[in-house]
Amino acid sequence: KAGVTQTPRYLIKTRGQQVTLSCSPISGHRSVSWYQQTPGQGLQFLFEYFSETQRNKGNFPGRFSGRQFSNSRSEMNVSTLELGDSALYLCASSPSTGTSGAYEQYFGPGTRLTVT
């Protein structure tokens, strides 16, 4: 079974621009989560989607948004980029069924975003 894929792998943007990152989950997984990884803050949860609905959101400004499509693929968008948004953005999919119970998450290779 193919793993989680993310595109693009590397991206360079300028302050003030916006960016869209894409994630394709493992086949059959309906839950997709996004994380930001930086040397200073470590790994931080951005948001989680299940069946096209955002179920939870981390402590990030409104410039960070996402969506999920009917085929479970997900995109995240960052508007008005700041230098501090430079990070590795990781997507993870989970076999969560939407009911109570903790499910493991499987991560993609990430998109390395550099803001100049």
Next chain:
Amino acid sequence: GNSVTQMEGPVTLSEEAFLTINCTYTATGYPSLFWYVQYPGEGLQLLLKATKADDKGSNKGFEATYRKETTSFHLEKGSVQVSDSAVYFCALTNSGGGADGLTFGKGTHLIIQP
């Protein structure tokens, strides 16, 4: 809120040495606990997990036991190899179908010397 504390390292060991990476947590309710590993330039790989107290997760020679009384989930391996060099993350999530997201520790950089 939830939090995870682990030694950041780097931790440097010789090949075939015994490994322990400490992890303690603070959480409400009964979280599930995980260890993930990240190799250079890659995403995170799930190493092992435990979903309730006294559960032992194991994989590839690594083990960790969910200790609720000490709120700990220490990672151990009896004999490390050079290929185990990586960054190891302890993480937790509250039950809820995965909606809560994972809370990670800062990561422990492990270096194994031949």
